[in-house]
Amino acid sequence: MAAKQLSEPNATRRHMIEAFLGGGLLASFASFVYPVLRYLIPPPVVDLGGDEIVAAQLSELKPNSAKIFRFGSRPGLLIRNSDGTYRALSATCTHLGCTVQYRSDLRQIWCACHNGIYDLNGRNVSGPPPRPLEVFDVHSRGDEIVVSRKREA
Amino acid sequence: MFAAFRRWFDERLNWDDLIAPLRHKTVPTHRLSYWYFLGGITLFLFGIQVATGILLLLYYRPGANEAFESVQYIMTQVRFGWLIRSIHSWSANLMIFTAFAHMFSVLFLKAYRKPRELTWLSGMILLFLVMGFGFSGYLLPWNTLAFFATKVGTEITGQVPIMGKPMMIFLRGGEEVTGATLTRFFGFHVAVLPGIATVLLLVHLLLVQRLGMSVPPKLEAEWTANPSAKREMKFFPNFLLREMMAWYVGLGVLGVLAAVFPWNLGVKADPFVPAPAGIKPEWYFLFMFQTLKLIPSKVWFIDGEVLGVLAFGLVGFMWILLPFFESDQPSRTKGWITGLAVFALAYVAGMSVYGHLAK
Numbered sequence: 442m443a444a445k446q447l448s449e450p451n452a453t454r455r456h457m458i459e460a461f462l463g464g465g466l467l468a469s470f471a472s473f474v475y476p477v478l479r480y481l482i483p484p485p486v487v488d489l490g491g492d493e494i495v496a497a498q499l500s501e502l503k504p505n506s507a508k509i510f511r512f513g514s515r516p517g518l519l520i521r522n523s524d525g526t527y528r529a530l531s532a533t534c535t536h537l538g539c540t541v542q543y544r545s546d547l548r549q550i551w552c553a554c555h556n557g558i559y560d561l562n563g564r565n566v567s568g569p570p571p572r573p574l575e576v577f578d579v580h581s582r583g584d585e586i587v588v589s590r591k592r593e594a
Numbered sequence: 595m596f597a598a599f600r601r602w603f604d605e606r607l608n609w610d611d612l613i614a615p616l617r618h619k620t621v622p623t624h625r626l627s628y629w630y631f632l633g634g635i636t637l638f639l640f641g642i643q644v645a646t647g648i649l650l651l652l653y654y655r656p657g658a659n660e661a662f663e664s665v666q667y668i669m670t671q672v673r674f675g676w677l678i679r680s681i682h683s684w685s686a687n688l689m690i691f692t693a694f695a696h697m698f699s700v701l702f703l704k705a706y707r708k709p710r711e712l713t714w715l716s717g718m719i720l721l722f723l724v725m726g727f728g729f730s731g732y733l734l735p736w737n738t739l740a741f742f743a744t745k746v747g748t749e750i751t752g753q754v755p756i757m758g759k760p761m762m763i764f765l766r767g768g769e770e771v772t773g774a775t776l777t778r779f780f781g782f783h784v785a786v787l788p789g790i791a792t793v794l795l796l797v798h799l800l801l802v803q804r805l806g807m808s809v810p811p812k813l814e815a816e817w818t819a820n821p822s823a824k825r826e827m828k829f830f831p832n833f834l835l836r837e838m839m840a841w842y843v844g845l846g847v848l849g850v851l852a853a854v855f856p857w858n859l860g861v862k863a864d865p866f867v868p869a870p871a872g873i874k875p876e877w878y879f880l881f882m883f884q885t886l887k888l889i890p891s892k893v894w895f896i897d898g899e900v901l902g903v904l905a906f907g908l909v910g911f912m913w914i915l916l917p918f919f920e921s922d923q924p925s926r927t928k929g930w931i932t933g934l935a936v937f938a939l940a941y942v943a944g945m946s947v948y949g950h951l952a953k
Contacts, residue, residue: 482760483767483774509866514770516866532868536891537749537899539742542868553869554746555887569898571891 486514493589496529499581507543510588516540517577517588518550520561529588530563531575541574550574615803619829622809629703630807630833631840632696638841639689640795642848643727646682647784654734656780658773661736662862669859680852686728688848690878693724694942701916701935705808711917713801716794718914723791725878730783732876736776741863743875744779745771750886753899754907770865874949881942882906884949913938 494517496510502521509516509532518532520543530550534541539554549566550559558567563574577588603609621630653672655664668675697717700706706714733744748771752762767774809817817824827833875883885906889898912919920931 481764483763486768509868511866537746539745539869539873540865540867553871553873554742565891569887569889569891571897571899 493587495585496579496588497586499584499586501586502527505545505548507545509540509542512577512588518543518574519579519586519588520550522561523548527579527586528561529577529579530559531577533574534570535565535572535574536568536570613830616830617828619803619806620826621807621829621833622813623825623827624810624813626703626810629699631837632692632699633802634837635840635844636689636692636696637795637799638844639685639692639848640791642685642845643682643689644788646678646685649678650682651784656734656777658736658776658863661734661776662859665735665859676856677852680856681848683857684851684855685848686731687877688844688851690724690728693721694878697721698935698939702932703808703810704932705810706917707808707811707920708917710801710805710808713798713805714917715914716798716801720791720794720798722910723787723794727783727787727791728876728878730779730787733776733779734783735859736863737860738863738867738870739860739873741771741865742869742873744775747875747879748775750899750903753897753903755900755904772865877946877950880949881945884945884952887949887952 494510494512496512496517496519497508502508502519504521504525505523507518507520510519510529511517512531516532517529518541519527519529521527532540532542534552534554534557536552536555536557539552541550541552541557541559544551547558548561550561550563551557552559552568552570556568557565557570559570559574560566563576565571565573576591578591579586579588581587600609621627650668653664653668653675655661665679668679670676700714700717729744729747733740748762748765751765752758754761763769765775765778766772767778874880882902886899886902889902891898893901916931
């Protein structure tokens, strides 16, 4: 009986062993590859910037001029209008992420990369930008100008 | 002395057998033979890139706080550093140009057809790798132009549906272009890409060696009809010596360009400064840049950018597979690939010039 089994190996038993071996190899391979794949994607950065930042001093900007300030890890644009009022917007172009600038000659916001233009409310007026710029709240505290993210209604 | 060395090697390696195929290799001689030089010149420029690249590695330091300064140091303090860097930049640009010229010459001389489909395939992947070298190397000096070029380039990758965002984060090493991006691009530029390119280059050369030089179909028909009209020269040493003369001229051109028009370093990148006016990518990306600029922001309900990126991806992919679209009966597909090549050449050239002139 035992001799017969040796000469005619059981096909299902062989398949079983092949499946175990193959599966084991595959699983071990996956266990090598998975850490590498995870390693490729960097860990998310915790943005400790909060929702509020001092963008400038009161005396810093002349009317009809602007500056870039750091808002968390991204740039923001603080504009002082001709009438002395302030407004602040995200300075990251909604098209391909270049940093925009204030054009005092046009009184508009301009992106040099692909000639995108926004009005002072951040609306995309012409050129390729698909969306308006995010607008921030501006208020003064003492002699500092504080910019904060708009509270979601 | 030399003969003794040679005998020693021959006894062990059977040297003569090894280089026999090289001796039998011939290059067809006709009025278009000059186009056969382009691949060799590209190879030569690749060699220059490897040599000068290794030299630059001796002083270059990756990192947002060091990269710009180290290139500045190479250019101002290290003796002949300006020359080495300038040659690396010029040679990179010339290599991209000769690689493109090589690709188009292969198209027009119909050298991509059976049995050379795999040579074309490996060559096209090499062409994309060369552009990858250009894109990753451009960031390494960490100047303003490079910073925004990388920002826009990786953002374009991010437009690809589904896979785009993870790919962008993988390329950038985070959500934004930072020092982490620089580290990654440095790794791609000096380790990943050279490794892949070297292997593919060997495959490409082996295929060229194995299949022999292609003869343009018209000429081939003439030569088959009238075998006495056939003209060939030996690859070794006749063609190789001519090729090396071309290399020598190339080296001269390179030296003059690098010395007379040294490459600028520009201004150090600052993520919190607006993109400067007149910013443009390198000339070899200009035709894509200009196309993307012309597509409206919305086409029907799809974002213009997404449409442009997908279209370029699709065209690039089809281009790689071009030889497989030509049917076996040349009469049926008479000339449409040549027509396509003329159109592509005109489009790339036209858009590049337009992009260069446009504000």
